[in-house]
Amino acid sequence: MRRSIKIKRSPKKSGYVKFLTDEERNIPQGPANCPPGLEYLSLIDQLLVHQKVEILEVLTGFETNNKFTVKNSIGQKVYHAVEDTDCLTRNCCGPMRPFEMKILDNYRNQVINMHRPLACESCCFPCCLQSMEISAPPGTVVGTVEQEWSLCSPTFAVKNAAGSTVLRIEGPMCRFGICGDVEFKVMALDGETVVGKISKQWSGLLREAFTDADYFGITFPMDLDVKMKAVLLGALFLIDAMFFEKSGNRESDGIGML
Numbered sequence: 001m002r003r004s005i006k007i008k009r010s011p012k013k014s015g016y017v018k019f020l021t022d023e024e025r026n027i028p029q030g031p032a033n034c035p036p037g038l039e040y041l042s043l044i045d046q047l048l049v050h051q052k053v054e055i056l057e058v059l060t061g062f063e064t065n066n067k068f069t070v071k072n073s074i075g076q077k078v079y080h081a082v083e084d085t086d087c088l089t090r091n092c093c094g095p096m097r098p099f100e101m102k103i104l105d106n107y108r109n110q111v112i113n114m115h116r117p118l119a120c121e122s123c124c125f126p127c128c129l130q131s132m133e134i135s136a137p138p139g140t141v142v143g144t145v146e147q148e149w150s151l152c153s154p155t156f157a158v159k160n161a162a163g164s165t166v167l168r169i170e171g172p173m174c175r176f177g178i179c180g181d182v183e184f185k186v187m188a189l190d191g192e193t194v195v196g197k198i199s200k201q202w203s204g205l206l207r208e209a210f211t212d213a214d215y216f217g218i219t220f221p222m223d224l225d226v227k228m229k230a231v232l233l234g235a236l237f238l239i240d241a242m243f244f245e246k247s248g249n250r251e252s253d254g255i256g257m258l
Contacts, residue, residue: 034226035136037111041226045196046073049081049216049236063090066245070103070233079111080104081237095245096120101237103230113138114234116241130242134234136227143231145169145238154184154243158231165189166228169198169235171243184239186220186232196220198236200244214244 031042052067068081084100096118103112113135120128129147136142141161148155154171168191171184186196201215218236220229 038226041229045222046219112136132234132238134231136230142227145235
């Protein structure tokens, strides 16, 4: 007896594709109530995020949509991140711009959406604080990252969907990464226990001097809720936009919050 195979016509190209099982796709089974596409996060405690170099931006300073590759600790691609903003917003607002960050899996399905609203960057006014809203799947909010008022070192509250603070992030006062990493500590609510970190890694003299295509790393507890792991990934992109995004090939990192 011949084994039958279900097929369907691809909407993107002619021909036929086979329906693949989870085993064939190597998709791990996540914990209960895990948003689709985040199953892999339950198995890891570290991610590497590499921003792609945009030649037009390097040569002209013209801001383009940022693109990132998210990898595991051995360099395998896990997700792709693509900024979604219009040309006018990118080039008029610079690093302060609002944006949508779409996180796609290896099949180009969007599994996470990150929204950064427009807000002025001024530590002198507590109402002008930055934030990031994370949805997984898109449309279902799983948490937010909210900047806390501070004159010296940047601090953020990592909140769940109910608005309760689960973790805090504490950054360094000096964020000049000359031949070294800049680390933001992920802290437990007791204010003393370090449970992870977000680090802006030194990517080489030429890359640092002429591009804003940065390298980042993030670590978190293995048993942390996958939704909060996704929120911490959102914190990474917010930190990049606030402190390490160049405007017209000019550095924006510095000392303190002034």
